[in-house]
Amino acid sequence: MSLIVQKFGGSSVSDAAAIHRAAARVANSRRQGHDVVVVVSAMGDTTDELLDLAAAVTDTPSARELDMLLTAGERISMSLLAMALQREGVGALSLTGMQAGLRTTATFGAARITQVDPTRLRATLDAGEIPIVAGFQGWTDAEETTTLGRGGSDTTAVALAAALEADVCEIYSDVDGMFTADPRVVPTARRIPWLRYDDALELSAHGAKILHLRAVEFARRHGVPLHVRSSFSDKPGTWVTTSRDHVPTDHLTPQEAQMEDPLIEGVAHTHDQAMLTIVNVPDVPGRAAQIFAVLSGEVSVIDMLGQTHTARENGLIDFSFALPAADAQRAREVLLTQQEALGFTDVSVTETVGKVSVSGHGVRSNPEVPARLLKALADQGITVHMFTTSESRISVVVEAPQVEASVQAIHTAFELDSDEGEAVVYGGTGR
Numbered sequence: 001m002s003l004i005v006q007k008f009g010g011s012s013v014s015d016a017a018a019i020h021r022a023a024a025r026v027a028n029s030r031r032q033g034h035d036v037v038v039v040v041s042a043m044g045d046t047t048d049e050l051l052d053l054a055a056a057v058t059d060t061p062s063a064r065e066l067d068m069l070l071t072a073g074e075r076i077s078m079s080l081l082a083m084a085l086q087r088e089g090v091g092a093l094s095l096t097g098m099q100a101g102l103r104t105t106a107t108f109g110a111a112r113i114t115q116v117d118p119t120r121l122r123a124t125l126d127a128g129e130i131p132i133v134a135g136f137q138g139w140t141d142a143e144e145t146t147t148l149g150r151g152g153s154d155t156t157a158v159a160l161a162a163a164l165e166a167d168v169c170e171i172y173s174d175v176d177g178m179f180t181a182d183p184r185v186v187p188t189a190r191r192i193p194w195l196r197y198d199d200a201l202e203l204s205a206h207g208a209k210i211l212h213l214r215a216v217e218f219a220r221r222h223g224v225p226l227h228v229r230s231s232f233s234d235k236p237g238t239w240v241t242t243s244r245d246h247v248p249t250d251h252l253t254p255q256e257a258q259m260e261d262p263l264i265e266g267v268a269h270t271h272d273q274a275m276l277t278i279v280n281v282p283d284v285p286g287r288a289a290q291i292f293a294v295l296s297g298e299v300s301v302i303d304m305l306g307q308t309h310t311a312r313e314n315g316l317i318d319f320s321f322a323l324p325a326a327d328a329q330r331a332r333e334v335l336l337t338q339q340e341a342l343g344f345t346d347v348s349v350t351e352t353v354g355k356v357s358v359s360g361h362g363v364r365s366n367p368e369v370p371a372r373l374l375k376a377l378a379d380q381g382i383t384v385h386m387f388t389t390s391e392s393r394i395s396v397v398v399e400a401p402q403v404e405a406s407v408q409a410i411h412t413a414f415e416l417d418s419d420e421g422e423a424v425v426y427g428g429t430g431r
Helices: 016-031 046-057 063-087 119-126 152-164 197-205 213-222 254-258 287-295 325-336 368-379 400-413
Strands: 003-008 035-040 092-095 102-104 113-116 130-134 137-139 145-147 168-173 194-196 226-230 238-241 264-282 304-311 316-324 346-360 386-389 393-399
Touching: 003 016, 003 152, 016 035, 016 063, 035 063, 035 119, 035 152, 046 063, 063 092, 063 130, 063 137, 063 145, 092 119, 102 152, 113 152, 119 130, 119 152, 137 152, 152 168, 152 213, 194 197, 197 213, 197 238, 197 264, 197 346, 213 226, 264 287, 264 325, 264 400, 287 325, 304 386, 316 325, 316 386, 325 346, 346 368, 346 400, 368 393, 368 400, 393 400
Parallel strands: 003 035, 003 168, 035 130, 092 130, 102 137, 168 226, 194 238
Antiparallel strands: 102 113, 137 145, 226 238, 264 316, 264 346, 304 316, 346 393, 386 393
């Protein structure tokens, strides 16, 4: 008998029919002889609807009360799924994050898991029942309710799988696995049968929405095999593990089992980007370090850097970088408080940009990759504003209206298109 943790995303429990479908899948796993622990997200767009309600009540909701509000969505899902399983004749018990033993830091809205006590989960399993755990939430040492950030139910599932030493953590969404691009943007995207943790991390970090970044990090750290698949079909999905040898043989075709690692694994994108430019910065040693010291703690990610000599004879540069759009105005405001000390003349923010990334192996050491990428964009008349490379990734910043065309052009340029027909997004959200 194996132990499986199954996580169902919002589109997989979006209404009564979807909940019954999820319950049937869970019950079938149980009837096959497996122990099962289930983690659920809020139904459909419930989290967004709750955020809209909060915004209608106040412009400045407290972080604590917002977390209390948002955790209600997962509580609804867990109870309804438990009821559906009981109707199937399968014992089930719904549990909040606190009841499931998830301890977190006290950072409301972006808490991190510090400890998992699986005692109650094990007792529930020993009693012959299936624990149905509310994802996305935990509690602090001070017994406050917290949330893990958007997509945090994936992290809940992986954390429970690690604590229980589960054989696999299955992530159910409304697509048939991870693809070489978002199938909503590239219908000819190809399903990826297997990924290393590092490859999944790169894709998740730069726009692929199927797996939460912290969930992949957690899985890699604890060696939890991930199986990403659809709750709407029985297709084999995508395995994320340390080695292809860890993938069940019946989940790979003979060709996939013998396939060499591709040069490019996939193309990811995000519209949630802005470009910030600090104008006329004195080009002196240590000034960049001073700028980042000001930004420390104010922004979540700075992904690309660039500088242009706009007045070389005067020793001035324009210093630019890309960052999440949600951080852009705050970054501008904090920089302006230090304008006199840093000596620049202005800070501009461009919010009408997006980021497109390709992930693969030996990207930086293969000049063909940037050459092919840039030619694909140039052939479509797409201007690249910023560019960065690493050993396994190339990212570009382009105008927001050109993001999807950029993804399509790059996907075709690297011969990633499938010849097996269009990919299916069953629920319409990609999660």
